[in-house]
Amino acid sequence: MSCAAGWACHVPLNPAGKTERSTERASAPASAIVTICPIQNILCRDSTYPTQRGLPTRRHQVELQMSLKMVEQREPEEMPRPHGEYRKEFLSRVLAFKPSSILDVGCGNGASLQLFGEADVAHCVGIDPEGEAVEEGRALGLEIHLGRAETLPFPDQSFDVVTLEYAAHHLENLHRGLQEAIRVARLGVVVLDCWYDAAIPSQLAAQLYDEWIKVIDRRAGLVHNPCPQPADLAAPFLTAGFRIDYSCRLFLVPLSVSQIELSARQRLHEIPEPCGLRDDLERLLDIARLNGLSDDGAIILSAARGG
Numbered sequence: 320m321s322c323a324a325g326w327a328c329h330v331p332l333n334p335a336g337k338t339e340r341s342t343e344r345a346s347a348p349a350s351a352i353v354t355i356c357p358i359q360n361i362l363c364r365d366s367t368y369p370t371q372r373g374l375p376t377r378r379h380q381v382e383l384q385m386s387l388k389m390v391e392q393r394e395p396e397e398m399p400r401p402h403g404e405y406r407k408e409f410l411s412r413v414l415a416f417k418p419s420s421i422l423d424v425g426c427g428n429g430a431s432l433q434l435f436g437e438a439d440v441a442h443c444v445g446i447d448p449e450g451e452a453v454e455e456g457r458a459l460g461l462e463i464h465l466g467r468a469e470t471l472p473f474p475d476q477s478f479d480v481v482t483l484e485y486a487a488h489h490l491e492n493l494h495r496g497l498q499e500a501i502r503v504a505r506l507g508v509v510v511l512d513c514w515y516d517a518a519i520p521s522q523l524a525a526q527l528y529d530e531w532i533k534v535i536d537r538r539a540g541l542v543h544n545p546c547p548q549p550a551d552l553a554a555p556f557l558t559a560g561f562r563i564d565y566s567c568r569l570f571l572v573p574l575s576v577s578q579i580e581l582s583a584r585q586r587l588h589e590i591p592e593p594c595g596l597r598d599d600l601e602r603l604l605d606i607a608r609l610n611g612l613s614d615d616g617a618i619i620l621s622a623a624r625g626g
């Protein structure tokens with residue numbers, strides 16, 4: 320197995336050639352070294368993936384690629400968060416389409432529209448239902464529409480590429496939102512969203528925490544769903560005959576369990592009847608104290624029209 324340039328490799332291979340994950344336990348105490356290096360973990364290629372799910376047996380390249388970056392021994396608070404890396408890959412997948420126009424769905428105040436513009440994409444448009452964010456972006460001269468992913472107010476194939484960056488898990492109806500993206504995209508759709516590998520103990524704790532927080536948000540009336548699984552994102556594209564290429568990325572960056580506990584207990588105070596939530600929190604904190612807690616990974620999916 321070869322490692323990406325500049326990344327240290329500390330993952331032993333077992334006799335079957337599979338990467339061992341035993342070093343993961345090291346994410347627990349701050350004194351431990353969290354390691355690891357890229358695993359080329361090809362889950363499925365070509366028709367295996369759609370066949371398994373009873374979907375059309377077209378040739379699709381579907382690839383799960385986990386990259387666990389070597390992190391030196393430091394206090395969790397000092398660790399850089401990994402989201403910049405995920406966004407870089409997302410951007411390069413978007414630009415790979417060589418788009419002249421992009422619609423960013425759930426664009427917030429349009430931060431990514433600015434990046435697309437800096438990368439010489441001629442026509443960058445955003446849409447978001449949050450009035451305040453839309454106004455903020457418009458004040459910067461960005462073209463942002465007020466609206467929702469589920470009913471895009473644009474004609475068929477009116478943008479080269481449609482993007483959803485950390486918006487998928489906010490949609491009331493993800494399937495409908497992706498169908499709308501498919502309708503409006505001429506060349507392709509690129510999605511970036513959070514992803515956890517629950518087989519890794521510190522990720523399990525992080526996923527439980529993520530879902531716990533989202534229960535509180537939903538009680539407060541927000542749409543905040545669990546992170547979409549690759550199959551959730553892939554389904555509408557496969558049905559529409561798109562060619563899919565996705566990666567799941569994970570930089571195992573530890574988070575401070577005590578800081579998470581502090582903010583979780585503050586959130587509990589907002590809840591009128593937190594009974595079950597309190598028990599769930601204690602359970603997930605036990606897991607986190609035992610195994611550590613690591614920052615979210617990402618799924619980056621690009622879907623190209625025309626297979």
Ligand SMILES: C[S@@+](CC[C@H](N)C(=O)[O-])C[C@H]1O[C@@H](n2cnc3c(N)ncnc32)[C@H](O)[C@@H]1O
Nearest residue numbers: 425426427447449467468484485486489490491
């Ligand atoms: C986590 S923010 C991501 C913002 C931006 N894309 C980014 O990456 O910085 C999620 C965004 O999705 C938007 N959103 C929520 N529901 C939506 C919907 N039904 N359709 C489109 N966007 C939605 C929110 O208003 C919010 O701006």
